[in-house]
Amino acid sequence: MTATTPADSEPAWGVWATLGEPGLLDPLARASFDWLCLDAQHGRFDDRALREGLDVSTAAGATAWVRVRSNDAGLIGRALDSGARGVIVPLVDTPADAADAVRSAFYPPRGSRSFGPYLGTGAQPTPTEANDSTGVAVMIETAAGLAAASTIAATPGIEGVFVGPVDLALSLGTTVDDLLADESPDSALRRIARAAVEAGVTPGAFAGSPGTAHAFAALGYRFIAATTDSAVLAAGAAGLRAQLT
Ligand code: 3PY
Ligand code: MG
Structure with missing residues (x-):
């Protein structure tokens, strides 16, 4: 994801890792997806597995993001210290929440991330290098986040907004299928994608299956x-089992 991903470009297709097994990330990282995400909110990644998983992913040449457990400066700093390319921050409901996430992810003068290069392996980036390469994607996945989508997307320092469709559907009292099937030009998913594009950041989403991934791509998600x-x-x-019958 880059802040300049054009709307007519191919989507960056990712794999979402939940099993908390660092070794599984090696074959995934080599499978030519554009990015991986290690899910420390709902997945099985504890602190150690996250660190090892990031090492494995980076060694295999992957771009690895971490979905942090919550919008917390300590968790965001630790995921980045461990080598994440960026953080995906859940349940961002307001521009103030988005600004908090940005502050946590960047060193001064852009933010208030604390320096302590002890978790990563190999040469550690300087604060300036880290500030130039770190990404923050904020999750819009509630009715409040949807209502504030334009101001959230316009928060300085974010690289993208990222839809959590299951939580969004729960919060709106609907289903993911109905969200995707809503053909109105002002549908929730179109409003979020439009807010991102208008703010010059990338619209992203969790899909979880190729069919749903194509549906998001058709709505402008990248x-x-x-x-x-x-x-x-x-x-x-x-x-493989089917090949044995
Ligand atoms: C959601 O759909 O709410 C997510 O957070 C995807 O993991
Ligand atoms: Mg969610």
């Missing part, structure tokens, strides 16, 4: 988690 580590394993295992 940074899309198209599958998960467990879905990859299940599909691979089923496909």
